[in-house]
Amino acid sequence: MKYTITKDPHEDERVQKIIEISGQNIFSCYQCGRCSSGCPMAEFMDVLPNQVFMFLQEGDVDTLLNAKTPWICAACFTCTVRCPVGLDLAAVMEAIRELQLRKNYDYVDPYKVEDREELPPIAMVSNFRKFTP
Amino acid sequence: MGKKVMFYPGCTLKGVAKNLEDSTVESARVLGYDLVELPGWTCCGAVYGLAQDSVKFTIANVRNLIKAQNFGKEIGDNRLLAVCSMCYNNLKRAHIDVMKNRDKLKTLDLFMDEEANYEGNINVMHYLQFLKNDVGMDKVAEMVKKPLKGLKVAPYYGCLLLRPDEVAIDDREDPHILEELFEILGAEVVDYPLKNECCGSYHTVDKKEIVGERTYKLVSVAKGMGADVIATSCPLCFFNLDKRQEIAKQKHSEFEHMPIVYFTQLMAIAFGLTSQDVLHFDKHYISPEEVLQKWL
Ligand code: SF4
Ligand code: SF4
Ligand code: SF4
Ligand code: SF4
Numbered sequence: 001m002k003y004t005i006t007k008d009p010h011e012d013e014r015v016q017k018i019i020e021i022s023g024q025n026i027f028s029c030y031q032c033g034r035c036s037s038g039c040p041m042a043e044f045m046d047v048l049p050n051q052v053f054m055f056l057q058e059g060d061v062d063t064l065l066n067a068k069t070p071w072i073c074a075a076c077f078t079c080t081v082r083c084p085v086g087l088d089l090a091a092v093m094e095a096i097r098e099l100q101l102r103k104n105y106d107y108v109d110p111y112k113v114e115d116r117e118e119l120p121p122i123a124m125v126s127n128f129r130k131f132t133p
Numbered sequence: 134m135g136k137k138v139m140f141y142p143g144c145t146l147k148g149v150a151k152n153l154e155d156s157t158v159e160s161a162r163v164l165g166y167d168l169v170e171l172p173g174w175t176c177c178g179a180v181y182g183l184a185q186d187s188v189k190f191t192i193a194n195v196r197n198l199i200k201a202q203n204f205g206k207e208i209g210d211n212r213l214l215a216v217c218s219m220c221y222n223n224l225k226r227a228h229i230d231v232m233k234n235r236d237k238l239k240t241l242d243l244f245m246d247e248e249a250n251y252e253g254n255i256n257v258m259h260y261l262q263f264l265k266n267d268v269g270m271d272k273v274a275e276m277v278k279k280p281l282k283g284l285k286v287a288p289y290y291g292c293l294l295l296r297p298d299e300v301a302i303d304d305r306e307d308p309h310i311l312e313e314l315f316e317i318l319g320a321e322v323v324d325y326p327l328k329n330e331c332c333g334s335y336h337t338v339d340k341k342e343i344v345g346e347r348t349y350k351l352v353s354v355a356k357g358m359g360a361d362v363i364a365t366s367c368p369l370c371f372f373n374l375d376k377r378q379e380i381a382k383q384k385h386s387e388f389e390h391m392p393i394v395y396f397t398q399l400m401a402i403a404f405g406l407t408s409q410d411v412l413h414f415d416k417h418y419i420s421p422e423e424v425l426q427k428w429l
Binding site (some may be wrong): 011020021022023040041044072074076077078080081088090091094095096108113118119120121122123124125126128129130131 | 143144145148149150176178179180182183184185186190217219222292295297298305330331334335336337339340343346347368370372374387
């Protein structure tokens with residue numbers, strides 16, 4: 001993959017917003033890959049967890065906003081507890097979702113959910129909290 | 134009457150997970166404790182908010198903690214028990230969060246005007262921690278009437294009992310609290326390598342195919358290790374591992390079903406509480422009746 005860094009990511013507004021929402025210094029990731037190796041959802045993702053930091057460090061927020069990955073992460077905190085520099089990737093995934101949800105974006109439309117009758121409240125409450133504004 | 138301890142059931146236990154609620158309350162009764170439902174509790178919101186600049190997802194939890202603070206004074210006990218992994222995780226994280234970040238607590242106290250301020254002394258505990266640390270496993274052992282001899286159990290912790298570190302009820306990479314309990318109940322414990330791997334969680338609502346794949350893997354591996362049942366404490370893990378076997382079977386014809394149970398149901402059975410008013414096997418998609426027949 002070839003890309004050009006055109007702008008200092010430290011000055012990118014959306015990168016700053018992600019840092020602010022997640023409370024994580026995304027620049028401290030050194031690409032060890034441990035987050036991706038233990039991620040139970042990695043096989044369903046289009047951008048791997050460590051690549052999320054790579055794109056952020058390059059200021060390429062667009063790729064992340066168009067990726068499926070933040071919506072595939074299950075907030076299981078496996079990466080969070082194993083990261084050698086203590087980065088909370090689950091919170092960064094949440095921040096990327098929040099950038100979109102805060103614009104009143106519904107990733108899931110509660111009215112279109114199938115088998116609503118059989119789903120336990122715990123499933124719907126958690127899903128709508130993660131995927132609706 | 135047993136000793137009163139506050140209990141936060143959570144909304145799922147009040148309906149689809151009646152089997153978890155009744156087996157928890159009744160097993161505690163056998164051990165000499167009266168789990169009293171926290172008056173006026175509200176849904177906790179299931180997942181903790183990770184956005185640092187918002188307290189939106191902390192409000193309901195702190196409100197519940199304040200209710201526990203009031204009621205705890207009445208009964209003279211500051212412990213608040215939860216058994217649903219998500220409720221436990223959420224309440225505990227909220228408590229730790231506002232204790233660490235006092236400005237958040239201040240914002241919430243101002244926002245929740247009518248309520249008393251949260252003083253921070255509620256001890257949120259998972260039922261397993263309560264069994265191990267307060268009741269004592271020897272006391273549990275004393276109450277076993279029907280040892281589950283020969284039953285092969287795969288203990289399943291999932292995520293939220295173990296992660297993040299600040300709320301872990303045991304070693305997050307190699308927990309043993311469930312194993313210890315099942316051995317005391319007389320069961321044979323299967324060394325289950327996926328015991329702390331996520332089931333796919335809330336994706337079961339809009340991406341159930343993914344959860345079907347997770348379930349396929351989690352159940353097949355347990356089966357391969359010789360397990361008869363998988364035991365969990367979370368109604369979401371339970372639903373995913375139980376109901377989503379339907380999808381696993383559609384996708385993989387060689388897949389073999391396995392019943393899923395709550396650890397509290399096994400405890401109830403070992404204590405001799407075998408009534409369906411406690412066990413509610415009608416709440417299971419794959420019935421555990423046949424596998425557990427010997428002890429019922
Ligand atoms: S584990 Fe941490 S340091 Fe390693 S790649 Fe992932 S985020 Fe970066
Ligand atoms: S929290 Fe998300 S990214 Fe991290 S391991 Fe779990 S599913 Fe993967
Ligand atoms: S975790 Fe779920 S079941 Fe428990 S109270 Fe919260 S939303 Fe309800
Ligand atoms: S429901 Fe799944 S995701 Fe949640 S705690 Fe249980 S294992 Fe983890």
